[in-house]
Amino acid sequence: MRVVFMGTPDFAAASLKKLIEEDYEIAGVFTQPDKPKGRGMEMAFSPVKEVAIAHNLPVFQPEKMRDGTALGIVKELNPDILVVVAYGRILPDDILAVPKYGAVNVHGSLLPKYRGAAPIQWAVLNGDTVTGVTTMYLAHDMDAGDIIYTAETEIGEFETAGELFDRLMDMGAELLVKTLRDIEAGTAPRTPQDHSRASYVKMLDKSICPIDWNKSPREIVKHIYGLQPWPVATVNLRDGTTARVFGAAYTERHSGKKPGQLVEAGKDGIEIACADGETLLITELQVPGKKRMKAADYLRGNRDLHLWDGI
Numbered sequence: 001m002r003v004v005f006m007g008t009p010d011f012a013a014a015s016l017k018k019l020i021e022e023d024y025e026i027a028g029v030f031t032q033p034d035k036p037k038g039r040g041m042e043m044a045f046s047p048v049k050e051v052a053i054a055h056n057l058p059v060f061q062p063e064k065m066r067d068g069t070a071l072g073i074v075k076e077l078n079p080d081i082l083v084v085v086a087y088g089r090i091l092p093d094d095i096l097a098v099p100k101y102g103a104v105n106v107h108g109s110l111l112p113k114y115r116g117a118a119p120i121q122w123a124v125l126n127g128d129t130v131t132g133v134t135t136m137y138l139a140h141d142m143d144a145g146d147i148i149y150t151a152e153t154e155i156g157e158f159e160t161a162g163e164l165f166d167r168l169m170d171m172g173a174e175l176l177v178k179t180l181r182d183i184e185a186g187t188a189p190r191t192p193q194d195h196s197r198a199s200y201v202k203m204l205d206k207s208i209c210p211i212d213w214n215k216s217p218r219e220i221v222k223h224i225y226g227l228q229p230w231p232v233a234t235v236n237l238r239d240g241t242t243a244r245v246f247g248a249a250y251t252e253r254h255s256g257k258k259p260g261q262l263v264e265a266g267k268d269g270i271e272i273a274c275a276d277g278e279t280l281l282i283t284e285l286q287v288p289g290k291k292r293m294k295a296a297d298y299l300r301g302n303r304d305l306h307l308w309d310g311i
Helices: 008-022 047-054 070-079 119-125 161-185 216-225 295-301
Strands: 002-007 025-030 036-037 043-044 083-084 103-107 132-136 147-154 233-236 241-254 262-266 268-271 279-284
Touching: 002 008, 002 047, 008 025, 008 047, 008 083, 008 161, 025 047, 083 132, 083 161, 083 279, 103 161, 119 161, 119 216, 132 279, 147 161, 216 241, 216 279, 241 268, 262 295, 268 295, 279 295
Parallel strands: 002 025, 002 083, 083 103
Antiparallel strands: 036 043, 103 132, 132 147, 233 241, 241 279, 262 268, 268 279
């Protein structure tokens, strides 16, 4: 099967690597244009481009997908199928129509739930206990195509979005191979999505970082672990500085204090009141100018705990 692959980040690079390992004929690789990165703002390759170059695959980085340039390239490459994984571009219908088997996509949720960007992070943020990956045929509307296969997995109670991302990335690559094999064999199922059950999620940004102590301990835990590795949950201290929060634990305790008030601080962490009098321990954090550390280590050098009272 002759494949044209389209993708950009690590999640996509894992699928490309898997196709190479399985000896698929990769006719060409599309990825987004190089972008400046780091303090020096030097131009950097996408993870997909790095994989493609390492395996001497032709790379294409069109600025636009609707001016005819990309369509001409795809027609010349003459693929049997398009594989699209987190490419970051909407493909026009004329490109989708080129391959005889159409175009398939790997998506990091159990569709139709969590269409759109950052589905893995939102599964953690929303406190889901189960998520997974879906392979589907691409259609005109985003993430609305017929489902081919799904694979489920449980979400650990204290699993970060980054850890879940890595697991789903590998699951998606494996599911992609199964999908392509069955499409070529003519045995792949095709199940229309129930669009009435669809939900959409947006990209993350730093505006959602601050912890809302009026929420339950579990909601706050999921907020903390769902925002890792980026953009990371935060608390604003009373001196105007902001601490980044990386770890938390349940206490199963109640206090008479208002949400956000300091309850206790010690070797187990910094205990803060939440909704309904319940409390939560901050166990790992980072303050400006310091490295990420256990709360107990922070407390040994910072006894000014009034900064945490009423955050």
